[in-house]
Amino acid sequence: MSACGISDAGRVRKNNEDKLLIARLASIAKTAPPARAVTFEASHPVLLAVSDGMGGAAAGEIASALVVEALRRAMASARGDWDDATRTAVERANREVWRASRQPGRHGMGATLTAICVHGAEAHIAEVGDSRAYLIRSGQIRQITHDQSFVQVLLDAGVIRPEEAEQHPMRSVLLQAMGLGPNVKASVARLELRRGDRLLLCSDGLSNKIPADELLAIIDAGPSLAAACKRLVALANERGGEDNITALIAELRGEGLTPPVKGESMTQTLHTVTEFEPDTKI
Template sequence: MIAEVYAKTDIGRTRKNNEDNFLVLDLHTGRALTASEGSFPPEMRRLEVGPEGIVLAVSDGMGGALAGDIASRMAVESVRDRLAMESRSERPLLERLREAVLYANLAIHRRSLNDPCCNGMGATFTGAAIKRGELGLIQIGDSRAYLIRGAQIKLLTRDQSLVQRLIDMGQITEEEARIHMFRNVILQALGAQREINPVTGKLKLRESDTLLLCSDGLSNKLEAEELFDTLNRATDLQAAGEALIERANQRGGEDNITLILARFTGDELKVAESNEITVEEETHFDEIPEELLKLL
């Protein structure tokens, strides 16, 4: 299986700092790249997915000043280093990714307690573990994963946010959520507390499937249909990524914008018999903290 990959982060139009980060990790070769290391090099744009697999992830930091940058950087670097320690392991890659995310949570939480400059910091984390034709997903927070198959785009994740829970409960509409006073409140973040409940799921990849991971700087600005339309018009993944970021900036660019695009091809993948996309074996997170319930 071949993964064509493109990743980019953009500060947006109004923020002074970029608190987003991303991770591209090839466990077969040991090559890895985060947003902190600069532009996306040509040698990382075409990965032959070996038996060890690859991991892709985006992280959106929070905490003010430089703390958000520290949190997202710690998230991707902790996961990278933890997975690299046992890159040849036969254990399921999604299981190992989940353990690495739990480890990153503790590292960020400990730093937030011990460093006054980092008090209260946290980060979202949405990651994909790709191995042997299967895509495993893990999510903390509201960074998203979409899959494009044929003429369909599907949101694979569910925002762990207060407004999403209010939508699910029928208390507000999606239109009302966009302007809700609590629209920026997320219910889980790496480092915010000692214990977290990562949401996981998996699905079988098909020939020419395209994965999009992104921070809310993109998903808050473009609907799924607009994402699909932009991807469909682009000549390649780099052009698609740059066009998506440009469209988000044209609509205000109030937040940092980060994305990873990956297209999968090869003999290992079956041709899709339909555009149907089903995520299996999900775990869920439905908790609304008591202190927030009192405000509703």
């Protein structure tokens, strides 16, 4: 597996509250430097994560940094059932951030989290908030997370159309985030990987500016993971850059992975483990 990620403050905000993580889950974690691709062998699980912080002053930066580091530590000690380990690691990371948020000056500190643990021929996906993950396979792209936001509830209920969601006054309202309370209801899914799969994790500073078809075109154009990441961030900035922008792309290769199966849809290889059910009803 090769992976690369870039995080940028954007054109408006002075600080960057996004954090990304690319790490091998071993006793000594190998982490990718910014804007450079790193390649991993299949001998150890690899953790990919994007977190978008929130809170006054520097609290958002602290929250997202705590989230990805707490998750890395929790996943590094995981054993056995990886579905359960992923969910448990998110819950442990949430409690750590929640405890930190109770310190003076950190009230309301929180962060989104979207993480993927690649282990053998499977990827275990966890989501809290609205940072997204996409799967690119056989020339197609599909969002494999589901935004945990008020606007998404409206979309699911058919109250608003997708084009209305982009300008909705409550488009930034999340239904949950890491660190806002002692418990979270993480969405967890398991993906059967195919040779040549690419995974994109991103904050809403990217997904709000670039639709899925353009994401696919830019990543397909390459010519490298680093070049694709740079182009995605640059385009989001060209379109306003009002928010922090993070893009992380991973590509899966190797003879140990099954090639894409003719006629097999991406949804056939994506299995829900635990689903977030919002308390908000329309």
